Amino acid sequence: MxxxxxxxxxxxxxxxxxxxxxxxxxxxxxxxMSDLLELAGEDDRRRWGDLRLGYTESHGDPELRAAIAGLYEHVSPDDVLVFAGAEEAIFALHSVLLGPGDHAVVVRPAYQSLAEVARASGAEVARVDLHEADDWRLDPDEVRVALRPNTRLILINEPHNPTGALIDRPTFDRLVELAAESGARLIVDEVYRFLEFDTADRLPAGADALATGVSIGVMSKSFGLAGLRIGWVATRDRELIERLAAFKDYTTICASAPAEVLALIALRAGDxxxxxxxxxxxxxxxxxxxxxxxxxxxxxxxxxxxxxxxxxxxxxxxxxxxxxxxxxxxxxxxxxxxxxxxxxxxxxxxxxxxxxxxxxxxxxxxxxxxxxx
Ligand SMILES: Cc1ncc(COP(=O)(O)O)c(C=O)c1O
Known part of the structure; x- marks a missing residue:
């Protein structure tokens, strides 16, 4: 690659x-760090004090995965795989889902890895533009036109980097429909989720919207903890979770033990x-x-x-x-x-x-x- x-x-x-x-x-x-530790409950403090700095579980600490699953409606802890940031999650997803002969649809502009890793996998990547004149709106019809029989995934980022745009619910529902009809997997980079300025605008998570849908999340953005390097993939497609876990054996294997505990503290005090x-x-x-x-x-x-x-x-x-x-x-x-x-x-x-x-x-x-x- x-x-x-x-x-x-x-x-x-x-x-x-x-x-x-x-x-x-x-x-x-x-x-x-001191402010974060102040949010720790008794159980968290014990975890932090008793922490052994050995390897951790490769899927992620079970309590951490439970806390992450709590951010979704239909996701259980086994539907979550912890990664070293959203960046590793993106790398693993594209590597596992795409290869020569495959096709992917990715919004433009976008955080570069969302398209570049897809391209480098050997897949063909169709870009669908957001339109500034239309408040950086994504037109689902343009996604429909870009679809091919070999389209493996449709990748969007909501709320969006770099524009701050957020599609409306009917547009999201249309994308879910297009994914369901075409068999392409809907992947939603949701690293800015929970920072909708009007909470009524919050979209369903990709992992909740479809059984094969994927949510990419991270502690870096909405949670203000980029230095933890804790991210995740959530999907109810267990086979995909297993394929991603097998891929991760070649990248980071497992997450940092202190970072997992600190992420757990933050998620338990999420509000x-x-x-x-x-x-x-x-x-x-x-x-x-x-x-x-x-x-x-x-x-x-x-x-x-x-x-x-x-x-x-x-x-x-x-x-x-x-x-x-x-x-x-x-x-x-x-x-x-x-x-x-x-x-x-x-x-x-x-x-x-x-x-x-x-x-x-x-x-x-x-x-x-x-x-x-
Ligand atoms: C849309 C998007 N996805 C993924 C990432 C990667 O997040 P992290 O650096 O925390 O892994 C970023 C970082 O800027 C981003 O903006």
Missing amino acids: RLQDFALERFFARWEFEAELLLCASDIEGWP RVLARNRAIVEANLPLLDTFFSRWAGTFEWVRPRGGTVGFPRLLAEVPIDRFAEDLVRETGVLLLPGSVFSDTGNHFRVGFGRTNMPLALERLEAYAERTLR
Whole structure:
């Protein structure tokens, strides 16, 4: 398998720990360890104190899998396989489900691995575009047209990175129908689930919607615990769980023991963890609204409906890659140029999950005053 460079991750490898303020991160402000441990109940504290640092169960700790299953309606602990982040889950899914002669339908833009690992598996990948003019909506008819007899999977990401878009319920139901009719498996990357700005917009999980449906989840985004590197696949298709588990024997084998306990603590206190994280997003998003309305002729802003990121467009003549490079060098504020998503429309990703976002935005505004007025 020959993978192309992951443009976004290469960009972050260059800048993430050098730039002073990340105005483009997709995770939520990482929890301090001490705050997380304060949420631990008696059983969790005992687990943490008595923890032995040996290998762990390759499917994931049973209590952790039970806590993950609790996030779904029809999923049981045996329908969950723990991975080292969502990234490993994506790698395993594509590796197990796709090969030469297969076909996959993947939304565009998308987190690169969602399409790239599929392509590198030897499968043909059809991209279905989200439309900015239509608030980055996905048209299920375009998915229908892309389907072929050998389409093995339809992959969507809801809420979506980088646009913050979220399809509506009828669109989701139509995709479920298309998957059921065609025999293609519906895979939903749900790493930003639980961060819908209107909770009424929350979609059913992929694993709940269809017996063969797949949900990809992670502790990194909505739960603000990226450093744990705990992700998962949930699906009621036990045969797929077994195939994925057999694949994982060649990657990480099992999860980190401390990370599993910390993830369990967070999930058992899930309401409090999510409330703290949602509050950060809810405080930041109106500041972006105000900024973009003040700069309406300079930036185009489609307000996200969920998640931690949006995908505005710089309308000025200056190419976004140059703007972002000059911005970070002069002010320490990092934006993510759309080119890392192969976007050619002068878009960039903003992230609003960090508590220092107001300061980053102030600096962006001062820089824009100097260079774009
Ligand atoms: C849509 C999407 N899926 C998967 C991932 C991978 O998550 P993790 O890095 O926690 O494995 C990301 C990370 O940005 C993402 O945005």
